[in-house]
Amino acid sequence: MSSSLIAPLRLMLLDDHEVVRRGLELLLSQETYFEVAGSFTTSHDLFAALQKERADVLVVDYSLGPAEVDGLNLIRALRVRFPNEKILVVSAHYNAATVALAMKAGAKGFVGKAQGHKELVSAIRAVALGKTYLSPEMALEIAGGKDESPSVLTDERALTQDVKLSPREREVLRCYLDGMSVSQIAAKFSRSITTISAQKSAAFRKLGIRTDSELFKIQHLLEGK
Template sequence: MVLDDHAVVRHGLVSRLADEHDLAVVGSYATSRELLDALGTQPAEIILMDFSLGPTDIDGLNLIRALKVRHPNSKTLVISAHYSAATVALALKAGARGYVGKNQDLSEMITAVRTLAKGRIHLHPEMAAEIATRAESALEHTDAQALTQSTGLSPREREVLRCCLEGMSVTQIATKFSRNVNTISTQKQAAFRKLGIRTDNELFKIRHQLDKT
């Protein structure tokens, strides 16, 4: 089954998968609700899903967790533009069995699907090496909410950082909480100042330290 809120991307993935004689797409959906409803009647060995869905949909981490609990026989493969060691580690910790960046060739996706079908985890070798060398300690502290319990941060600043760690943009966070984009941006920048950082990359690098301060 394929899940992506962008119709062009969704149809492109389905078309590419259909080229493989040994693979069959049993469903293609734009929302998590459609996917979960379909899984109630039609099992799927592999679920290929985007990490960041529509602004009113469930976030990627919670969906991965829900799939792991409700459909343990299905293996989740994430394909997303959010492709950093921190995001990949979060997804794997939540229960994903593989992760492919949307900047990678579609052949990587096909390889990943077959790897999961064999019961193995799939990561591109470079990503696997990056996680092993840069995120070993972070893998022990991958709950995004716990990571933002830093002294000096307000509850809303922690909330914004949690969403950032889950791969959401400022606009998506504003929509999720029905707040002004400028308000979210101000809260994010205020949190960054308190943490002594300036970019999202720096946030991901210190994420394993936030629950120690």
């Protein structure tokens, strides 16, 4: 069959950082058989576009602005409203806990923003074929395959390695670490300030910390860095 008869993969991009989004748009539009059908800064605009036309793969950021539907809620909403579109998350929130939750919510793949261009292209092609995509290292980490001796664990890592935060508690901490206030997080997820405060407090208890400064000190551990 002539290559001219092969339909390109239609992609839609979502990222609220214009430089990142424009960079992705430029890189992906230069790939053979890729077509960037839409590039959006808000989840609302992405949903509106999907009402009118299809896409093979949605390349979406995990963390958007305070007023946006993002994270697990975005993935779940896309899966319910547009079940035929495949979701690939590309995010700086690249840690085993977040990746595992995103995949469970319905994402077909997850690539960190620090990963290379070739890995992103490979991920898009795999997801478009109906496969799941994770780097071998991330897949191993999620499966619990990292071989770390307890003797080399710091006190901070020992504090966080076995903590079982709920998905909502992780989302609250993620937003809080991104600079959002409790009231902004409550508005974002359509919950009461009391509920968000309770979830934050519950996460603090599980982590064994008491103050915001202690939370920021272990941020790199919570994010898998």
